[in-house]
Amino acid sequence: MELIHTHQATPPAGHYSQAVRANGFIFVSGQLGFLPPAAPGERPALASGAAAQTREALRSVRAILEAAGASLAAVASVTVYIPDVALWDEVNRVYEECFGDHRPARAIVPTRELHYGALVEISAVAVA
Numbered sequence: 047m048e049l050i051h052t053h054q055a056t057p058p059a060g061h062y063s064q065a066v067r068a069n070g071f072i073f074v075s076g077q078l079g080f081l082p083p084a085a086p087g088e089r090p091a092l093a094s095g096a097a098a099q100t101r102e103a104l105r106s107v108r109a110i111l112e113a114a115g116a117s118l119a120a121v122a123s124v125t126v127y128i129p130d131v132a133l134w135d136e137v138n139r140v141y142e143e144c145f146g147d148h149r150p151a152r153a154i155v156p157t158r159e160l161h162y163g164a165l166v167e168i169s170a171v172a173v174a
Contacts, residue, residue: 052113055106056080056090059161065110067174072114076127076169077106078162096133096165100126100140103168108144111172120172121150127167131156137166 050065056077058064065074079099080090093102108118128137134154141152150170160167 050110050114052109054082054109054113064106065114067114070174071122072111072116072120072172072174074107074110074170074172076125076167077103077110078160078164079103079166080106092162092164096128096136097140099164099166100137100168101144103166104141104144107168107170111170114172114174116172116174118145119148120174121145121148121170122173123151123171124153125169126152126154127157127160128154129157129159129165133165 079102
């Protein structure tokens, strides 16, 4: 197994890696919609609204995949967590913009609440 880390994505806030490459796959940990910090060491802030958080979470996923030598086009499966199913359409619009014609397998999971009050968390599995 190889641990993947990049400063271009939100740093882990716990005991986990941004991603792990194993057996020909890249497993990207759940990414919240944090904005890039303005200065090194600065605590990141969540983007405002579900659409912006979706865009930022996918930006982090993309950066992590690029650090592993892959791209969004290599994604085979995505799991999207949202605290309210009413956010589905807003999240799906940004998701479609980011993935374009590529259509990985996907689950959108409504959950009670996400850490830090986030509106979106996205994890992915890509082919290495």
